[in-house]
Amino acid sequence: MNIFDLDEKALAPDSPENSGSYADLDLPGTVGGNQFSIEQGLVLQTLRGILDPELGINVVDLGLVYELRVTENDIYIKMTMTTPGCPMHGSIIEAVERAIELYFPQKKTVVDLVWEPQWTPERLSEEAKEMLGMG
Amino acid sequence: MDLLSTKMAPPFRMVSKYFVSATLAYVVLCVCLSLGWNEIHGHFFQPHILALTHIATLAWITMTIFGAMFQLVPVVLEVPLWSGRLGEWQFWIYLAGLTGLSSGMWMFQVGLLLDISGALVALAGYLFLWNMLRTMFTVEKWDLTGYFLLAGLLYFFITITLGLTLAINFGHPFISRSHIDFLKIHAHFGLAGWVSMIIMGVAMKLLPMFAISHKYSLRPMWIAFWFVNVGLLGTMVEESLGGPDILLGVYAGLIAIGLLAYVIQIVLVLRGRLRKALDVAMKHAIVSFVFLGIAVILGCILVSIPSGSESYLRIALAYGFVVIFGFASSLILGELYKIIPFLVWLNKYAPRAGIAVVPTMKEMVNDRLAKAELVLFCIGVIIAGTGLIIQPQMLFGIGSLLLAGSSILFGFTIIGIYRR
Incomplete structure (x- = not known):
């Protein structure tokens, strides 16, 4: 399974000449080999730097990112938290x-926090599972 | 999201005042116990035991609950705190009141000192209730934790009102019935009502979050809610009207079943957890639930033996000790290992998260100190509790000394978090 579980449309490349592969960027759990733009890959790489301060695992490996769209002027991220009403949600989104x-x-960023569909453990990457002691 | 939790967080300094004072009170309490170990026996209604009980319940436990509710209600229920300034005022009024109340009880100086300090504590309590109710009034999404908190606030109102009545009655007796009866209701509403409802409700919100637990039934939690509340309200009616003793036993049984249902709920949550490793906070919580089970057993023994007998008094003391230290303090200590790093992180590191390397909350806690604290705490409570039940008193002395050591380690751990 793709750890991001992003639908293919959400990861569609902005333009063919600007497309790369998730695997090329050496991001974790690059299963499925979705094709997407270099910029989308860079955004994902940036998101890997954002840790859940309680769990110490980044938001990408936690499977919190539902959707990522990068256009010429905008970046749109739809994401969730592992638990509804998580007290950390404000800090993580910020x-x-x-x-x-x-x-x-140069781009306008919109981060949309959603609680539906609810996060499930299946969204965790193998690395995250290992860190949680589920391996 | 229009309102992010960081923007709804109450003033850092205001909330910290509550946590720092509570931690200090906990250290003072444990050190006092270890110094005065030889006085903790006989009837619970004696000056030093009353004073220490109030340092435990008001200065340590309730002060922590105030801070935790100011911190967590806005972020968990997604509403801004009604007034941070009122929380600041409340702190100073409360601090003055509980200092007067504890010293008045210690010296058994009834009259004006108890009247004024009791009134200040009650005033601070009413201000807190007003602030919380105004805050919760705007909540749109109510969940089970919200109901636990509301019930806890109701019992808090009854507890402080009864407490003030008792404090005034010391100097100017006007209650026609035995004040011991009122004291029992006051103590039960304080511990099983206010303290238990709040810390159980908060724990039920925090534990699944920290352990990442999903897909468990909430039925035991609802059973706990109804059984404990019906039992407590029944106890109050029964004690006020003076009905048959058998009914009191039934209500005590309902509370016991409710508390056990809660323990079952926690077992369900922990069994389904994804995060397998248990940190010190989780272990403290588990320890507290074991002691809750022991407290329920002691409580059942207590209602089945004649009050006033020597064994009744010993078990009553042990029961109070296990509830205050084994259950409430252990759960609170565990929750503080999470809440204080969260508070400090939010204030110090959240503004830089995303653009700078910031520590995780786990990295903010000195794990070795915390583990040592937990071990000393457990051994201390077991030895001290055993000492109270079977005597000799020396056992209680050894246990309380270990407890004092663990409280100092806890104090250092908290200082370490603030200095990160």
């Missing part, structure tokens, strides 16, 4: 916004 705005200052 950290995501801050990081994306720092690395992609």
